[in-house]
Amino acid sequence: MTQSQFLEQGVWLRGNTHTHTTRSDGKVTIEERIAMYEKGGYDFLAITDHNKTYDPKNYDTKMTLIGAIEFHPQNPVSTSGDWHFIALNVPHDFEEPLNTEISAQVLVNRFKKNGAYVIVCHPYWCGFDKKEIELIKNADALEVYNHVCEQAIGKGDSTNIYDSLLQAEHQYGAISCDDSHGGEEACFGGWINVKAKDNSVDSIMDAIKNGSFYASTGPSIHDIRYDGESIEVDCSEVRSINFMSRAQKGTQIRADKGSSLTTATWECKSASTYIRVQIEDHEGRKAWSQPIYCPNE
Numbered sequence: 001m002t003q004s005q006f007l008e009q010g011v012w013l014r015g016n017t018h019t020h021t022t023r024s025d026g027k028v029t030i031e032e033r034i035a036m037y038e039k040g041g042y043d044f045l046a047i048t049d050h051n052k053t054y055d056p057k058n059y060d061t062k063m064t065l066i067g068a069i070e071f072h073p074q075n076p077v078s079t080s081g082d083w084h085f086i087a088l089n090v091p092h093d094f095e096e097p098l099n100t101e102i103s104a105q106v107l108v109n110r111f112k113k114n115g116a117y118v119i120v121c122h123p124y125w126c127g128f129d130k131k132e133i134e135l136i137k138n139a140d141a142l143e144v145y146n147h148v149c150e151q152a153i154g155k156g157d158s159t160n161i162y163d164s165l166l167q168a169e170h171q172y173g174a175i176s177c178d179d180s181h182g183g184e185e186a187c188f189g190g191w192i193n194v195k196a197k198d199n200s201v202d203s204i205m206d207a208i209k210n211g212s213f214y215a216s217t218g219p220s221i222h223d224i225r226y227d228g229e230s231i232e233v234d235c236s237e238v239r240s241i242n243f244m245s246r247a248q249k250g251t252q253i254r255a256d257k258g259s260s261l262t263t264a265t266w267e268c269k270s271a272s273t274y275i276r277v278q279i280e281d282h283e284g285r286k287a288w289s290q291p292i293y294c295p296n297e
């Protein structure tokens, strides 16, 4: 049976899952940050100050605000610093103790137990590889793209680490985000587009947890259909469409010079472990689908 990767009936909502304000090391106040994304046409936003929750009810905006936090347990096996995790859907009255003495796994489990969606942040910038990340169980997703890490030192794109985890049969969603600390110049570089029942926090979180979304720095994915034998994507105008699976399995379909692609199909019988779609537009901006997990050969 052919199935869409996205909710059949729903609305597309654009959002940023990672940003800072003067409540931690951001350069703008929480009110200014919210106004910035509202003006930028976003539908939802998670404020993720370091080790600090916030109460979405205190702010007046047309956007949906998701309670969230960035937290930093120690990473004893790393020589390059503490962990960075985002927890989405965290209530402001979250009362579990939170400090760097508590192990990363214990903290991840506490957030998960309270209904949060946990994201491994910017692993390339952190200097973390697959071996370190796979020590943490139960994280839901990984930032394949983090805009501030790209702007700072060109280490925003963690796709390579992401594929190495998927290949080892770990299941992670793909997130693209801003991690904006500065003003508008730091915003609107990476986001997710979620197809949800409506714009409530519960519907957005349900859609994210069910994989009804994609990550992007520019192009749009309109639909992905999969029937076990072939996978088909419809998207905005791009120069290449990649179907990617374990190791060398997959294919790239390129537009002829001077033209664009908006759809492609791959007969994916040779795929193993996972299949994901990655597209690239004429400016080199990308979008990443969520992986479809498939049996090994």
Ligand SMILES: [Zn+2]
Pocket (backbone or CB within 6 Å): 070, 084, 121, 122
């Ligand atoms: Zn961080």
Ligand SMILES: [Zn+2]
Pocket (backbone or CB within 6 Å): 018, 019, 020, 070, 179
């Ligand atoms: Zn951050």
